Amino acid sequence: MNTEHSLGVVVAVSDVHARAELCRLLDDSRFHGTDRTRSILKYLAERRFEGQADSVKAYSIALDVLGRRCDFDPTTDPIVRIEMSRLRSALSQYYEAFGSESAVVITLPKGHYVAEFTYANTAPAEAPEDEATDAPRAVATAIDGHSSPAPVKEKPRDIRKHWRPAACLALAASVIIAAGTWYGMQPDITEKPTVAVTMTAPDEALAGEASLTRDMLLTALTQFSTLTVTNTAPATGSFATSLRPRRSNAYTIDLKYYGDTDDRSVWWQIVDARTGDLLKSGLERVSADGKAAVAVRDELVSVLSRRFAPTRGVINNIERHDAAENVVGNACVLRAEYDLDDGGANDLTEAAGCLERTVAKHAWDSDAAAALSRVIIAQAGGHPSKEAMERSLDLANLAVSLAPLSDRAQIAQMMAQFYSGRTPSAIETGKKAMALNPNNPDVTAKLGMVLFSSGYWDAGVSLAQDAGRSVDVVPRDATMVLALDAYRRADWSSASLLAEQLNGGDAVVRLLRAASLGEIGSEQATQRLADIRLHDPDFEQTYSELMSARRFVPALAQSIKAGLVKAGANMETQRSARAF
Numbered sequence: 059m060n061t062e063h064s065l066g067v068v069v070a071v072s073d074v075h076a077r078a079e080l081c082r083l084l085d086d087s088r089f090h091g092t093d094r095t096r097s098i099l100k101y102l103a104e105r106r107f108e109g110q111a112d113s114v115k116a117y118s119i120a121l122d123v124l125g126r127r128c129d130f131d132p133t134t135d136p137i138v139r140i141e142m143s144r145l146r147s148a149l150s151q152y153y154e155a156f157g158s159e160s161a162v163v164i165t166l167p168k169g170h171y172v173a174e175f176t177y178a179n180t181a182p183a184e185a186p187e188d189e190a191t192d193a194p195r196a197v198a199t200a201i202d203g204h205s206s207p208a209p210v211k212e213k214p215r216d217i218r219k220h221w222r223p224a225a226c227l228a229l230a231a232s233v234i235i236a237a238g239t240w241y242g243m244q245p246d247i248t249e250k251p252t253v254a255v256t257m258t259a260p261d262e263a264l265a266g267e268a269s270l271t272r273d274m275l276l277t278a279l280t281q282f283s284t285l286t287v288t289n290t291a292p293a294t295g296s297f298a299t300s301l302r303p304r305r306s307n308a309y310t311i312d313l314k315y316y317g318d319t320d321d322r323s324v325w326w327q328i329v330d331a332r333t334g335d336l337l338k339s340g341l342e343r344v345s346a347d348g349k350a351a352v353a354v355r356d357e358l359v360s361v362l363s364r365r366f367a368p369t370r371g372v373i374n375n376i377e378r379h380d381a382a383e384n385v386v387g388n389a390c391v392l393r394a395e396y397d398l399d400d401g402g403a404n405d406l407t408e409a410a411g412c413l414e415r416t417v418a419k420h421a422w423d424s425d426a427a428a429a430l431s432r433v434i435i436a437q438a439g440g441h442p443s444k445e446a447m448e449r450s451l452d453l454a455n456l457a458v459s460l461a462p463l464s465d466r467a468q469i470a471q472m473m474a475q476f477y478s479g480r481t482p483s484a485i486e487t488g489k490k491a492m493a494l495n496p497n498n499p500d501v502t503a504k505l506g507m508v509l510f511s512s513g514y515w516d517a518g519v520s521l522a523q524d525a526g527r528s529v530d531v532v533p534r535d536a537t538m539v540l541a542l543d544a545y546r547r548a549d550w551s552s553a554s555l556l557a558e559q560l561n562g563g564d565a566v567v568r569l570l571r572a573a574s575l576g577e578i579g580s581e582q583a584t585q586r587l588a589d590i591r592l593h594d595p596d597f598e599q600t601y602s603e604l605m606s607a608r609r610f611v612p613a614l615a616q617s618i619k620a621g622l623v624k625a626g627a628n629m630e631t632q633r634s635a636r637a638f
Contacts, residue, residue, distance in 0.1 A: 071162055071175040071176060071177060073107050075161070075162050076106075076107070077103075078162075079161070079162035079163075079164060079175065080099070080100070080103050082160075083099075083160075083164065084096055084099070084100070086152075086156075087249075088152065088155070088156060088422075089148065090148050090151065090152070091144075091145060091149075092280065092286050092287055092288065093252075093289055094141050094287065094288070094289050095141055095144050095145035097123050097289065098123050098141055098142065098145055099145060099149075099164070101114075101119065101123045102114060102166070102171060102172060102173040103164075103173045105173075106172065106173050106174075106175075111173070112172075114171040115171060116132040116139070116171065117130060117132060119138050119141075119142075119171060120132065120135070120137065120138050124137060124138070124141070124289070125289065126273070127269075137273070137277060140277070142166065142171070143463065144280070144463065145166060146166050146168070147461065147462065147463060149164060149165065149166065151422055151460055151461070154422075155421070155422045157178060160178055162175055162176065162177060163176050163177075246385040246386070247385065247386055247387040247419075248385050248386070248387040248388045248389040249286075249306040249388050250283075250285055250286045250306060250388050250425075251285060251286065251306055251307045251309055251373055251374070251377055251388075252285075252286045252287075252306055252307070252309070252331075253279065253285050253287055253288065253308075253310075253366075253373065254287075254289070254309070254310045254311070254331065255272060255275060255310075255311045255313070256310065256311070256312050256313065257271065257272035257275075257312075257313040257314070257324075258313075258314055258315070259314070259315040259316075260314060261316070261317070264316070264317050267315065267355070268315035270355060271315060271324075271359060274356070274359045275313075275359050275362055275363060276289070278360070278362075278363040278367075278497055279363055279366065279367050281363075281465065281494060281495040281497065281498075282363070282367040282465065282495060282498060283424075283425060283461070283464040283466040283467070283495075284367055284368065284369060284371070284373075284374055284466075285366075285367055285373065286306065306388070307376075307377065307380070308331035308332060309328055309329065309330060309337070309373055309376075310328070310329045310331045311326060311327075311328055311329075311366060312326065312328075313325065313326045313362075317346070319346070320346060320347055321343055321346050321347075322343070322344050322346050322354050322355075323341060323342060323343040323344070324341070324358060324362060325339070325340075325341050326339060326340055326341070326342070326365075327339035327340075328366075328372060328373065328376075337376055338376070340365070342358065342361045342365065342528075344357045344358045344361065359497075360497050360528065361528040363497045364497055364499060364527075364528045364529055365528065365530070367498075368498060368499055368500060368529065369395040369396065369399070369500060370396070370399065370531045371529075372530070374392055375530075377389070377392055378392045378393060378396060386412060386415050386416040386419065387416055387420070387423070387426070388425065389412075390413050390415075390416050390426060390429070391413070391416075391425045391426055391429045391466075393408075393409050393412065394409035394410075394412070394413055394429040394430075394432075394433050395429060395500075397409050397433075398432055398433065398436055399500075399533060399534045400534070400561050406433050406436055407437075409429075409433055410430065410433050410434070410437060413426050413430040413433060414430065417453075422460055423460075424456075424457045424458075424460035424461035424464055424466070424467050425457070425461075425466050425467075427453045427456050427460070427467075427470075428453070428454060428457035428464070428469065428470035428471075429466070429470070430453050431449075431450045431451075431453035431454040431457065431470040431471075431473075431474055432450075432470050432474075434446050434449060434453070435447070435473060435474065435477050441603070441604070441607050442607075447474075447477065450474045450477075450478075451478060453474075454467070454470040454471040454473075454474040454475075455471060455474075457470050457471070458470075458471050463494055465491050465494050465495040465498050465500075465501055468487055468488075468491035468494060468501075469488075469491055469500065469501060469504055471487050472484045472487040472491060473504065473508075475487060476508050476609060479609070481508070481512050481609065484508055485505070485508060485509065488505035488508055488509075491505070499524075499525040499526070499529050499532075499533050499536070500525075500533055502521045502524050502536075503521070503522060503525035503533035503534070503536040503539075504533075505521055506518045506519070506521030506522040506524075506525060506535065506539050507522075507536075507538060507539055509521065510522070510539045510543065511609050511611070511614070512609065513611040513614075515546065518539050519539060519540065521536075521539075522536040522537075522539035522543075523536075523540070534560060534561075537556055537560055538560060538566075538567070540556055541553050541557045541559075541560070542614065544556060545570060545573065545574060545577075545617065545621070546617065550574050550575075550578045551574075551578065553574040554571065554574035554575055554578065554580075557571045557574060558571065565590075565593070565594065565597075565604060566604070566608060568586070568589060568590045568593065569590065569597075569601075569618060570618060571586050572586035572587050572590060572621070572622055572625045572627070573618045573619075573620075573621025573622045573624075573625060575625060576621040576622060576623070576625025576626070576627075577621045577624055579624070583624075583626065584626055586625065587625055587626055587627060597627075598629045601615075601619060601622075601629065602615070
């Protein structure tokens with residue numbers, strides 16, 4: 059049993075106080091635990107209350123909570139360690155932000171599967187009845203420089219039995235009313251969508267494969283920072299939660315698993331969990347010819363997770379279109395990420411304001427801090443001031459400290475490091491982001507851009523090609539890398555075509571369009587130069603500064619400059635360094 063020392067007296071946290079804190083925590087929407095991690099926490103707490111904490115192992119959590127089969131092997135399947143790490147992180151973030159509101163704190167010691175309950179500071183002002191003792195206590199009181207025992211007043215234990223239940227009920231009612239009033243005064247806050255996944259196999263012989271694929275898909279979806287994945291159907295909520303406005307939408311992904319000797323396929327549909335409306339459906343197919351079963355499942359899971367979970371995936375595309383305008387939170391993050399991928403610095407003002415409001419009200423929101431970090435750099439148009447760069451780095455580092463397992467946070471830190479000139483650190487951070495979520499096309503696209511801009515041509519192109527695989531919309535950075543690579547290889551027509559596919563008015567895109575047409579000798583190059591001058595009349599003088607700010611290696615910058623000269627730009631001509 060956990061204890062706390064106060065004035066030399068050891069006070070244990072009673073089951074009454076421990077259960078109260080557990081219920082309060084799980085009912086607090088500010089606790090960002092998934093349904094899986096919440097279930098694990100309840101399981102560990104119940105074992106503690108039953109006096110069986112020492113008997114909990116990874117195997118029992120896998121079977122009792124996560125629904126694994128009896129042949130589960132924790133040495134080959136790290137799902138329990140992953141979920142425990144997420145739970146520890148969620149608890150740490152919650153108590154760091156709101157610990158002052160809690161008399162009791164829940165912790166999960168590393169290396170053990172046990173929930174510990176401790177008093178936050180000292181013993182409670184009044185110990186619960188099962189902890190009371192008849193032994194008198196003496197508290198030293200200073201009088202005229204001398205210490206003397208203070209009189210101990212006998213507690214009216216018989217009266218307390220009658221008023222405590224009523225007082226607790228009154229306190230609970232007042233908390234619920236105050237919470238309802240508080241939430242009514244706050245602006246609408248949106249949170250990540252909640253997703254439940256079901257998978258069945260019409261062919262009973264494929265039921266085992268379907269079950270393994272579903273488990274792998276659940277793990278893959280949890281690696282994205284865009285969704286809250288649940289193992290059960292979304293619940294209706296308690297009376298207290300009904301007083302709050304709905305903060306997140308809930309979806310069910312229903313899948314059917316099919317297979318023959320040549321391939322495996324999954325038919326899927328996304329359903330609004332609250333209305334039952336069918337929102338989207340599709341079919342994914344993977345060839346099984348000559349492949350091991352595990353390789354087929356890996357490929358199928360990668361395709362499905364890329365379809366559902368990225369920022370431009372099916373679910374978040376629905377979220378972005380359905381979100382109201384006057385909200386903060388997850389809707390701001392999604393809109394900012396869409397605007398960033400569209401590439402227009404002028405379109406980010408509204409997104410920046412929404413993110414600033416979100417960060418001001420919810421300093422613990424890692425996703426908002428990460429998105430704001432990226433927006434600050436993008437708004438500078440490739441020329442961030444020292445102050446802007448420092449704030450971008452601070453926000454990115456904050457995002458990582460709040461959510462070290464978040465691919466969104468790692469992306470923000472990578473980009474802030476890169477644009478501040480810390481290229482080796484940026485590449486290492488990008489590798490970490492890929493390790494956390496190898497299926498996120500945004501991670502591979504942005505790391506590919508960092509590598510290509512730094513002169514690692516083949517590695518950058520390989521990641522850009524991977525980012526465009528099995529996605530409805532190819533990430534902007536992936537297309538940009540492929541366009542630059544085509545230009546580098548003197549494939550001017552392909553470079554021009556790819557550059558035209560890039561939306562937005564990014565300066566480098568405009569320069570690449572004009573340079574490609576200049577190398578081709580197209581008459582349209584003159585019009586492209588006029589478009590550049592319309593946005594930046596002094597681009598000929600500031601070109602080198604821009605390329606330096608974007609961290610392009612000199613060979614690539616000089617090559618684009620040569621194309622601009624052929625297009626008619628009045629720049630100091632230099633022979634192109636084409637020795638790539």
